Amino acid sequence: MAVRVQSAPFDAGAEQAQFAAGLRQAGAVVTFTGLVRDNGGTLAAMEIEHYPGMTERAIAAMVEQAQARFGLEAALVIHRHGRLLPQEAIMMVATAAPHRADAFAAAEFLMDYLKSRAPFWKKEIGAGGAVWVAAKDADEDALRRW
Amino acid sequence: MAVRVQSAPFDAGAEQAQFAAGLRQAGAVVTFTGLVRDNGGTLAAMEIEHYPGMTERAIAAMVEQAQARFGLEAALVIHRHGRLLPQEAIMMVATAAPHRADAFAAAEFLMDYLKSRAPFWKKEIGAGGAVWVAAKDADEDALRRW
Amino acid sequence: MQVTVLYFAWLRERIGQPREVVETGAITVADLVAELAARSEGHALAFADLTSLRVALDQELSDFAAPLAAAREVAFFPPMTGG
Amino acid sequence: MQVTVLYFAWLRERIGQPREVVETGAITVADLVAELAARSEGHALAFADLTSLRVALDQELSDFAAPLAAAREVAFFPPMTGG
Numbered sequence: 001m002a003v004r005v006q007s008a009p010f011d012a013g014a015e016q017a018q019f020a021a022g023l024r025q026a027g028a029v030v031t032f033t034g035l036v037r038d039n040g041g042t043l044a045a046m047e048i049e050h051y052p053g054m055t056e057r058a059i060a061a062m063v064e065q066a067q068a069r070f071g072l073e074a075a076l077v078i079h080r081h082g083r084l085l086p087q088e089a090i091m092m093v094a095t096a097a098p099h100r101a102d103a104f105a106a107a108e109f110l111m112d113y114l115k116s117r118a119p120f121w122k123k124e125i126g127a128g129g130a131v132w133v134a135a136k137d138a139d140e141d142a143l144r145r146w
Numbered sequence: 147m148a149v150r151v152q153s154a155p156f157d158a159g160a161e162q163a164q165f166a167a168g169l170r171q172a173g174a175v176v177t178f179t180g181l182v183r184d185n186g187g188t189l190a191a192m193e194i195e196h197y198p199g200m201t202e203r204a205i206a207a208m209v210e211q212a213q214a215r216f217g218l219e220a221a222l223v224i225h226r227h228g229r230l231l232p233q234e235a236i237m238m239v240a241t242a243a244p245h246r247a248d249a250f251a252a253a254e255f256l257m258d259y260l261k262s263r264a265p266f267w268k269k270e271i272g273a274g275g276a277v278w279v280a281a282k283d284a285d286e287d288a289l290r291r292w
Numbered sequence: 293m294q295v296t297v298l299y300f301a302w303l304r305e306r307i308g309q310p311r312e313v314v315e316t317g318a319i320t321v322a323d324l325v326a327e328l329a330a331r332s333e334g335h336a337l338a339f340a341d342l343t344s345l346r347v348a349l350d351q352e353l354s355d356f357a358a359p360l361a362a363a364r365e366v367a368f369f370p371p372m373t374g375g
Numbered sequence: 376m377q378v379t380v381l382y383f384a385w386l387r388e389r390i391g392q393p394r395e396v397v398e399t400g401a402i403t404v405a406d407l408v409a410e411l412a413a414r415s416e417g418h419a420l421a422f423a424d425l426t427s428l429r430v431a432l433d434q435e436l437s438d439f440a441a442p443l444a445a446a447r448e449v450a451f452f453p454p455m456t457g458g
Contacts, residue, residue: 017159120457266374
């Protein structure tokens with residue numbers, strides 16, 4: 001189980017390859033990668049603030065929960081902070097389980113928790129200035145299925 | 147939208163990197179990779195038979211359906227046939243959509259259809275001989291949710 | 293009518309060949325199956341339980357009650373196990 | 376009791392600083408919020424609507440009714456938008 005919170009860019013393909021290379025029994029690997037959308041060309045950059053210390057603790061707790069609940073062989077979470085440009089990868093989750101249903105469920109579980117329970121805040125920088133992204137009710141609702 | 151049916155191995159990480167590099171608007175990329183499990187060391191190899199011609203048509207139809215239904219920006223399916231060794235990648239699906247719910251749903255939709263509606267048949271080669279893998283009721287049931 | 297019949301997986305192994313070209317007057321897929329089953333013991337065994345078989349007409353999934361119509365290629369196989 | 380108070384995102388911007396160390400006798404988080412809100416107009420504005428805020432005690436999510444107990448670090452922030 002690995003958790004990395006970093007400002008440096010990462011290569012999702014290389015991370016996936018490395019993740020899969022370490023597996024011994026899994027039959028199913030799911031990855032999710034979140035990219036900065038440019039909102040139809042209006043976004044210049046995204047700034048992500050986080051709560052150093054709590055971020056790592058909160059994510060590690062989510063990963064442990066996912067591992068126990070879905071019988072994961074391995075899990076990986078990478079999340080960036082700082083300034084990001086359109087099309088850059090914001091974050092990535094990878095899960096490995098014997099069968100596909102658990103690998104998918106664990107990746108969705110981790111995404112739902114990362115969205116609403118990991119201390120990150122996004123700010124969109126555009127021509128019109130900077131705006132903090134508002135939390136969505138749909139993201140809070142998504143937690144109820146678990 | 148790309149569909150590849152091949153006997154040659156592929157590099158899931160490199161495929162994911164190339165897939166993501168071609169995106170312009172997507173905020174969410176999901177990949178699924180299926181690996182040959184060694185069943186606790188009893189599996190020597192897996193042989194996958196397919197129906198050339200129908201395989202490509204069936205998968206292309208699934209991908210078109212997924213694209214329309216989930217508003218995908220891009221989708222990729224790679225599926226191998228022939229002889230595979232434990233830990234090798236059997237197949238891969240990648241989906242890209244504006245938001246995560248659609249990217250996840252499309253990947254699961256494609257997996258469920260590939261399992262039960264694409265003309266592939268797996269045979270497990272072990273110490274005790276060769277056995278055709280039986281279709282699971284659970285895989286057929288999984289189609290009913292779509 | 294001349295039809296190319298394809299067999300896959302354990303069906304192919306039981307029948308002992310991956311394909312055969314047959315002359316048939318069958319109206320439905322089930323009619324064709326009855327003709328094929330009469331060809332040899334291997335055929336009879338292979339088609340003994342249709343609930344464990346699937347059929348495709350010209351590379352599209354179909355069913356045993358379907359009319360053969362103008363299909364040129366009929367494939368029989370066990371439930372698929374891809375992914 | 377001395378407590379380090381942290382602010383994030385727009386809360387940090389409204390209050391004009393990322394952290395402050397305060398001396399408090401507050402029993403609950405809500406009591407501490409009342410004390411903080413009295414510090415300046417920026418504080419009052421920032422804490423005007425608690426439904427749009429979240430709180431963590433020693434880096435664990437908590438709520439406004441919770442006792443401060445022996446918490447050394449109290450963080451206030453808007454709903455999170457990670458992922």
